[in-house]
Amino acid sequence: MQRITSSRFDSDSVLTTIGGYALAISRALEHNGVDSARIFQAAGIAPSLLKNDPMSRLPVATMARLFKVCVDVTHNPYFGLTVAKFIHVSNLHALGYALAASSNLMAFCQRLERFFKLASEACEITLVANSDEVALRMRLLVPVCAETEDALMGFVVLSMRQLYHANFAPVRVVFSHAMPREGSGPYEKLFRAPVEFDQAQPEIVFPRADLEQPLTGACAELAQLHDNLAVSYIARLDKNDVVSAVRQKIIEYLPNGDCSRDKVASAMCISPTTLQFKLSQHDTNFNELLDATRRELAASYVQQSALSITEITFLLGFNDSSNFTRAFKRWEGVSPSDYRKNAKIQGA
Template sequence: MSGSKMDTPGHSVSSSEETLQPTTIGSYTVAIARALEASGVDSKRIFTAMGIALDVSTDPMNRVPAATMTRLFRACVDVTNNPYFGLTVAKHIHLTHLHALGYSLAASGTLMDFCRRLERYFRLVSQVAHASVTQADDQVSMRFDHLIGLSSETEDAFFGFLIRTMRLLYKQEFKPVRVELCRPMPHEGAGPYEALFRAPVLFGQASSLLVFNKDDLAQTLSGSCPELAQVNDNIIISYLARLDKSDVITGVTQKIIEFLPDGDCTRDKVASALCMSPTKLQLKLSQRGTNFQQLLDDTRKELACSYLSQASRPVTEITFLLGFSDTSNFTRAFKRWTGLSPTDFRQQG
């Protein structure tokens, strides 16, 4: 997703610049170039005119300023004379363009896992919106609250990509209950949106929103692979720690994951690894509304649920991977987190 703020030329930004403006993963521009070529336009000519490199790698640390993406989209709409250019781009975004997050999403157990993963790790894709997932009765909503002004093509491309990907992972007949977009409806009408989403589309809304049937999101996906998802989740966290150097929660979570298997994951050790005193760490976490023990519990719970979904991992191995001294301690903690024993949780899955 992209937006408009601080219109800076170029295709990448330094770490000091990143703190000043939101960025988007650079490989997103690959899909835009392919959409231009599919529209009969020389992408090299457009990218050169915009001062953007065509040979963008898939490294998620290769970032594009949000304002640059907005200028690029504006130029693409002008040169193609296509008000639905964003929907064309959606056809060319591939899961691999999202690096480790793409592989993790593809290995999700259900579409609900898919949505939760996107909620947790969306910052790797873009810093221009905040993703959140909520449930009410028989529906699940995935909302993107914009942190800056976004180009219309951004919403079109990303939502189109999400629905196309969900159909690829689940079934082609899949459709949302409702789609809400911040963008105004194009003068040419809503036809292409309704054809793509196969659902009512509302324009001019406060947030970008996808509403799903809860039952659809609970179905097991054929490509489910908890082990692969877990490996890539850990890779994502390491990249986020680099991207969000000032984010103490991301840094602490990364160190907890690193130290847990040693059975020596203490606040003092994590603080030392982050080059700060335990008191300073405690203060920084309290400013974010949390504390070390809460993050330790949350991380252990998330890892435990992920490991237990991997049938090849015995409970004794999981116990030590999470830093517990014996299975009885792990079982007590897991019951406190979920209300179930590890064995019952695994059988339910």
Template sequence: MSGLKTGTPGDGVESPLCEDAQQPSNIGSYALAIAKALEASHVDSVRIFRAVGIPANLSIDPMTRLSTTTMTRLYRACVDVTNNPYFGLTVAKFLQLPHLHALGYSLAASGSLMDFCRRLERYFRLVTQAAKVSLTEVDDEVLLRFEYLVEFCGEREDAFFGFMVRTMRLLYRPEFNPLRVELHRPMPHEGAEPYEVLFCAPVSFSQVSGLLVFDKADLLQNLSGSCPELAQASDSIVISYLARLDKNDVITGVTQKIIEFLPNGKCSRDKVASALCMSPAVLQRKLSERGTTFQQLLDNTRKELACNYLRQASRPVTEITFLLGFNDTSNFTRAFKSWTGLSPTDFRRQP
């Protein structure tokens, strides 16, 4: 294996490994999979990493970030040294959920692949700020779209799409395949066969955005490795890291404070505004500029937490009621029914 090391969180390289702090950043531990792919190709990964300005003792701390320019430069060097136009697909074999830190554990503990995709949609900024994920349902299909906000090299797209499908097969069943795949990258001159072999689905290239299309029925199946408690705990860790990463993002900051204040029953707009060092009026204006309100964020956060808590069979409804800041179970039940159309008891009875 290479000389890259997995340090403990907090002792790794400072975030501005990104040579331009204004550039979208990417989780640094992703590069550990690239190192393994280089070593499997009989290439000294330490030499290549140093050549592109990445230190040999890269940490798994999710706050250790690499700039998009650095990632592109690294992949270009890897393709050149291995003479492998499909190097990104090779990296997909070595990417593992722990490379995504707490988000990886949250994904692994998801109750279904639909939950898996929703977590990616919510928390993908921890992986990279260079792309935005959106999830839509159209009839019997689920579309997971990747919109690239800056230039995004094809090998990165190959690696993550390959990783996604491999991981979903691991969590659900080995024969699981997407219905179709669309890639933003152009097709390599050598052809599309390695993509078709990996995805077992039609693949198109040079599209406006990246897209994975799935059968909705597959995504709704319960996963045998589901663990709501682990998913909930990991989500909280992801949100705390995003708050540090997106210091100027008001929605992330408000969401984190709502989660922090709900259990004591004192989660008001004024209290959250004070915790964020701004007046309630300024907070309201900032949220309005983002197309939302404090009440919408409060309701959405409560709904998400409530669903996660109710999946934890050991938690009684009375406990969940107070964890979400409600005074009594009848108020919680009315709110939950308005959010989901189901009572908490009926929600728990679902398969």
């Protein structure tokens, strides 16, 4: 069997998963009394990939092969649910730490939607919300094994319980894979909610009111730091992801007060016209990305009491506080000062 030794993402050949994910599988095997080193060797996975480095990657197909071996040796058709209990936020590197520092579970879900590519290229996550419920929807880009689906869904719910409340439960959980012959009991026990199988796409539906409650472990500074790291890593992993590359440059240049399309294009070694064309292929343009990035940063900065409004103004590349205040009111409907005051009240 060919040993996997490459740790860099190659967008032209394979879709990958972060190597830290395999650490959780290793811990789950050891918990079941199985020598994980032997199993990883049987799956053709080099020990050098088992580390918390976002640039250390495993092909999605290799992960499926590993899970198959794990199920065979443990005789556990619910092994994916077991792995969910051993996934730590650190296994997802910057994304995991940003999730842990989120202001509420809605922000947690929004980070999954924006940055899940850092954890895995296997699916895209989308939030669909109404007045009562929020659905976290997964669009699978390649076929994945049932255990991969189970581990992801289980990790999301178990992490939310740890951050919010031990009794927290979703409204329902939907899987695209078939129900195991042994039944749905372990799924219902873990999720504490109705479960469905053989559906078009996986999703978890949550009560919106719970997702909007403040979290005691929230830290806007840490969340923003790791958001920026996630953008940077995604841009490094996928050289073809022009949107992430532009976002990274915007974040880098905003504090200098010189964040123009021409400067970003020059840093990316392309012409401004080419940059605009590449962005148009993703239904966006430079000004839209600049505005969206400023808005995301502004909401985070304003929640950081150590930063004055004047400091935030210049961090976002505005010439004066009045321009920033007008932009912030357009984004959020209130002034930066009122937004900060409301955030403090909700977190009290």
